[in-house]
Amino acid sequence: MTIEYVDAGEAINHSQLSSLPHRAPDVTRGVNYDRILQARSESHNWITYYGDYDGKRHSLLDQINVDNVKDLKVAWIHQSSATGMMASTSTYAFEACPLVVDGVMFVTGWDGVIWALDATTGEQLWRYKHAVPFDVTLCCANVNRGCAVANGKVYMVTQNAQLVALDATTGEKVWQKTIGDVRAGESASLAPLVVKDTLITGSAGGEFGVRGHIDCWDLETGEQRWRCYTVPKPGEPGSDTWPADGEAWARGGANHWVTGTYDPELNLYYAGTGNPAPDFDGEVRPGDNLYTDSVVAVDVDTGEIKWHYQFTPHDLWDYDSTMEMTLFERDGKKLLAHFDKNGYMFVLDRTNGELQHVTPFVDRIDWGAITRDGKFMPRKYPDKEGEPCHFFPGPAGAKEWTHASYNPDHDLFYVPVADVGATATRRRREFKEGMPYWGAAVEVDVDNMAGSVSAFDSHGEEKWRYRMDIPMAASTLSTAGNLVFAGKPTGEFMALHAETGEKLWEFQCGSGHHSSPSTYTVDGKQYITVPVGWGGWLEGIVPGMSGQGKGASLITFSL
Amino acid sequence: MTIAEDREALLAEIGGQNKATIGAVLGSGSIEKATERADGTMEATIRIPEDALAWEPGVLLLPHGGILELTIINDDKNTHACLLPSNGDRKFIGLLNHSKGSATLELDGPGYYWYGSPAGNDEGRGLTAAIVVGGEVPPEAKLDRPAQPRP
Numbered sequence: 108m109t110i111e112y113v114d115a116g117e118a119i120n121h122s123q124l125s126s127l128p129h130r131a132p133d134v135t136r137g138v139n140y141d142r143i144l145q146a147r148s149e150s151h152n153w154i155t156y157y158g159d160y161d162g163k164r165h166s167l168l169d170q171i172n173v174d175n176v177k178d179l180k181v182a183w184i185h186q187s188s189a190t191g192m193m194a195s196t197s198t199y200a201f202e203a204c205p206l207v208v209d210g211v212m213f214v215t216g217w218d219g220v221i222w223a224l225d226a227t228t229g230e231q232l233w234r235y236k237h238a239v240p241f242d243v244t245l246c247c248a249n250v251n252r253g254c255a256v257a258n259g260k261v262y263m264v265t266q267n268a269q270l271v272a273l274d275a276t277t278g279e280k281v282w283q284k285t286i287g288d289v290r291a292g293e294s295a296s297l298a299p300l301v302v303k304d305t306l307i308t309g310s311a312g313g314e315f316g317v318r319g320h321i322d323c324w325d326l327e328t329g330e331q332r333w334r335c336y337t338v339p340k341p342g343e344p345g346s347d348t349w350p351a352d353g354e355a356w357a358r359g360g361a362n363h364w365v366t367g368t369y370d371p372e373l374n375l376y377y378a379g380t381g382n383p384a385p386d387f388d389g390e391v392r393p394g395d396n397l398y399t400d401s402v403v404a405v406d407v408d409t410g411e412i413k414w415h416y417q418f419t420p421h422d423l424w425d426y427d428s429t430m431e432m433t434l435f436e437r438d439g440k441k442l443l444a445h446f447d448k449n450g451y452m453f454v455l456d457r458t459n460g461e462l463q464h465v466t467p468f469v470d471r472i473d474w475g476a477i478t479r480d481g482k483f484m485p486r487k488y489p490d491k492e493g494e495p496c497h498f499f500p501g502p503a504g505a506k507e508w509t510h511a512s513y514n515p516d517h518d519l520f521y522v523p524v525a526d527v528g529a530t531a532t533r534r535r536r537e538f539k540e541g542m543p544y545w546g547a548a549v550e551v552d553v554d555n556m557a558g559s560v561s562a563f564d565s566h567g568e569e570k571w572r573y574r575m576d577i578p579m580a581a582s583t584l585s586t587a588g589n590l591v592f593a594g595k596p597t598g599e600f601m602a603l604h605a606e607t608g609e610k611l612w613e614f615q616c617g618s619g620h621h622s623s624p625s626t627y628t629v630d631g632k633q634y635i636t637v638p639v640g641w642g643g644w645l646e647g648i649v650p651g652m653s654g655q656g657k658g659a660s661l662i663t664f665s666l
Numbered sequence: 667m668t669i670a671e672d673r674e675a676l677l678a679e680i681g682g683q684n685k686a687t688i689g690a691v692l693g694s695g696s697i698e699k700a701t702e703r704a705d706g707t708m709e710a711t712i713r714i715p716e717d718a719l720a721w722e723p724g725v726l727l728l729p730h731g732g733i734l735e736l737t738i739i740n741d742d743k744n745t746h747a748c749l750l751p752s753n754g755d756r757k758f759i760g761l762l763n764h765s766k767g768s769a770t771l772e773l774d775g776p777g778y779y780w781y782g783s784p785a786g787n788d789e790g791r792g793l794t795a796a797i798v799v800g801g802e803v804p805p806e807a808k809l810d811r812p813a814q815p816r817p
Contacts, residue, residue: 115738115767118750118757190756191749192780192794238751240777240799267774268807280754285807290776291814318809336810357811540814 122234131223131232134209135256135275140303143257144371150587151628153207156253156298157510158625161434162368164512165585166626170633171666172588176602176612178666182634183229185214185222185661193218194241194266198248200642201659202508204298204582204623206256207636213275214638214661215251215298219265223278226636227629229663233278237265244292244541246314247644252366252508252623253298255306257326262306264295270308272329282329286310291317292541298366302376302407305332309363313381313427316358316544321367321378321403323410333410337361337380337398344412345397355392358538360384361399365429365508370441373458375404375413377432377443385538386425386502387489387531388546395420400428402445404460414460418447423488424474424531425502425549431510432457433520437565444565446511446522448504451477452567466567469505469526470557474498489533489547501529501551503578503648510623512585514605519562519570521591521605525578525648527556553651560593562608571608573601580648581620584635592635594620596652600637600662618658621648636663683719683791690792695724706732712795713739714746714761719788721795730801731775739766746788751779751797758784775799 122129138154146152147159150167157164171179189199199217206213212226219237224230239249243266254263260281261273268287271280286308287293292315299306306324313319319337324330338359339345349356360383367378383392383399400419403412419426426448433444434457443457450472454463462481475485489496503525511522529551538544558578562570577596584592590611591603596619602612619641626635639660645653679686681694700710708729713722719742728734738748740761750757752771759767761783773779776799783793802808 110764112739112764112766113762115740115759115761115765117767118738118748118759118769120755121749121758122755124758191782191784191789234755236755238753238756238771238773238779240774241780241796242778267777268803269774283753285774285803288803288808290802290816291809293809318811320809331806340810354812354814357809357814538815540816542817 127231127233129233129277131211131276133259133276134211135261136259138208138257140301143301152209153205153625153627154256156204156255156300156366157368157431160369160371162431163433163435163515164510164582165514167587168626168628168633169587170628171586171590171635173590173604173611175666176588176590179602179612179635179664182663182665185224185229186659187216188659192241193249194239194243195245195249198642200248200250201622201638201640202250202643203253203638205625205636205638205661206254207625207627208256210629212636213254213256213261215254215263217249217251221254221261221263226627226634235273235278237269237271239266243267243289243294244312244315245294246311247647248642250643251296255299255301257301262299264297264299264308266294266296268293268295268310270299270324270329284324284329286322290541291315293317297364300366300369301326302369307367307376309378311362311364313360313362313384314386314543314545315541316360316384316538317362318357318359319361319363319380321363321405321410323407335405335410335412337363337403339397348395348397350393358384358544359392359396359399363429365431368432368434369407370434370457374407376407377457378403378405379429379432381427381429382425383422385544385546387423387549388533388535389421389423396422400426402428402432402443416455416460416462418445418453419449420483423485424498426504430506430508433511433513435513435515435565444520446506448500448506449474450500450505452563454565464567468522468561468563469500469524471499471526471528489531492533492535495530495532497528497530499528500525501527502549503551507580507648509580509621510582512583512591514585517605518564519605521583521585522561522563523579523581523583523593524559524561525580526558527578527649528552551647551650556651560591560603560608573603573608573610577652578649582623584624584626586626592624594624594637594639596620596641596649596655616660616662618660619652619655632665634663634665636661683717689790690720692792692794693724693796695720695795696722697725697727698723699727700734702729708732708734710734711737711739714742714793716742718792720792725796725798728775728797728799731773731799734771734773736769736771737766738769740764746783746793747785748781749784750781773797773799775801
């Protein structure tokens with residue numbers, strides 16, 4: 108006798124078993140290029156990754172200020188941890204900067220998740236969860252740095268190198284594009300940037316010997332407008348900085364894995380590029396290895412590189428230069444400031460890439476030196492097979508990807524500084540697609556480390572320093588309230604006096620900080636929001652804190 | 667130290683309930699391939715046999731990314747559930763004793779995904795299985811470089 112099965116029906120979306128309304132107000136409909144051009148003038152919102160195209164991470168909001176910040180309290184907390192098995196399970200973390208548009212917050216998590224939240228209560232409005240393969244290649248963690256919004260949509264990349272456009276009111280997918288080759292070791296982690304009627308993205312995977320690129324996509328359809336490779340092919344400009352024979356260029360790295368900045372008058376996108384591959388074995392890639400460890404100024408209409416400046420020619424220490432290129436003006440000149448992993452602050456003329464000056468911003472630099480006028484003098488590097496070489500800063504750099512902020516009223520940059528060294532022992536290996544391609548055994552120091560939030564003026568003079576005994580690993584936020592907000596690896600979220608560095612307030616968030624805080628107002632009330640949760644590439648950034656324990660919360664403060 | 671010839675016998679030892687371990691060790695079950703319709707949609711059936719606390723197959727192989735229409739059967743004399751990966755949101759289905767349902771999944775390839783029964787410690791006892799998606803990324807997403815050696 109056959110027994111009929113009980114009808115279990117059709118599987119449903121997991122979020123149907125929740126209190127989510129699956130609906131958010133249509134706030135991003137009116138966000139377009141013209142509004143993003145004026146983003147700072149609507150400081151009640153945070154509508155693009157850095158808060159504005161210039162990368163300053165400075166808000167004009169001043170309701171929370173030096174006089175009342177001592178009264179700052181938790182307004183709400185959003186919590187989310189992992190469900191089920193996911194890629195790089197032990198490394199997931201918030202690395203995002205939350206966007207806020209007219210009372211709705213959009214924040215990305217890890218493993219393909221983005222939430223829309225009520226920015227006044229923290230209520231989840233909708234969520235989208237992309238399915239990310241368990242075996243996806245990640246260097247160096249299951250993370251995502253944020254999203255973009257425009258024209259009724261939200262855009263983000265996924266760890267398996269997909270670009271998705273979502274309906275901002277429902278979280279439902281509108282279109283999806285594959286933007287990298289996961290078999291080659293490519294992934295994606297940066298926040299896309301809306302420029303005109305396009306989106307700009309980049310790729311990750313420099314530790315696997317891929318060829319870096321920057322891509323431009325149609326905002327509405329996802330069709331590709333251009334791709335700009337950051338390592339030239341033989342015969343292209345810059346190709347003479349790679350060996351003429353062999354395929355070192357094809358595995359050269361130079362990935363653009365942190366969002367760039369943009370000057371609309373010059374029509375240029377300033378993209379930082381990553382390390383060459385293999386990271387520590389330079390003998391297989393003689394030459395300067397353009398455009399690794401550089402800023403490339405890219406014409407946003409064509410994808411053409413108009414000029415470049417290389418911060419670490421022929422890198423042997425894993426000194427990516429992907430971190431922000433902050434745009435500012437001084438004495439009528441259009442300038443760009445960059446705090447590099449190699450421990451030096453660079454100021455360039457952003458119209459042509461001409462160097463203005465170079466200044467060290469961390470105490471211990473012994474890999475070599477760069478003079479104020481840019482002369483590059485390497486001294487210590489892993490050049491002999493099997494022979495350990497210790498150097499400062501380590502491969503996470505004197506400042507990792509986490510961002511500095513800049514207060515133009517004081518002409519001060521607030522820099523999250525890491526002061527920790529590492530030992531690399533060259534171990535040559537042959538290239539195989541999708542396999543790690545470092546060319547060394549690497550161990551970052553677990554003691555003898557320090558860190559700080561340091562304030563430098565645009566000439567490179569240090570004005571104050573908030574000292575710590577462990578490296579800083581989170582972005583700072585500057586506000587017109589004369590405050591600098593910064594989170595420590597040990598969990599404290601601090602407000603510092605913008606002119607003196609005096610600590611005015613702190614709150615123990617229960618887990619370390621490795622993200623980018625932002626600020627906004629709703630109905631006239633200012634909020635400070637910070638994603639919290641220790642994780643990411645801890646064995647490179649602060650291995651001495653890799654056993655600290657994890658967390659995953661978004662904490663929002665108000666008076 | 668065990669020699670390679672013992673692999674099947676050792677797999678049998680770790681692949682069931684209350685044998686070498688308390689539950690079935692993940693990844694120790696059977697493997698099957700999905701079928702593909704002319705339009706590229708893929709079809710497969712996954713099942714929980716009686717007293718197995720494991721999915722059959724333990725590994726489901728898809729030829730490429732795309733849409734998978736899945737039939738899900740619980741032949742066990744206990745109640746379980748299934749939480750599956752899919753672009754947009756995970757898909758959930760409750761599985762009463764001796765029940766049958768379905769799920770439509772959208773998955774990117776290449777890569778592989780775990781799914782499980784989110785009840786009790788079903789996942790740890792063995793009700794965690796893999797969907798393996800083969801294939802390559804679209805040609806336009808590949809790097810402009812000569813073909814490179816793979817492991």
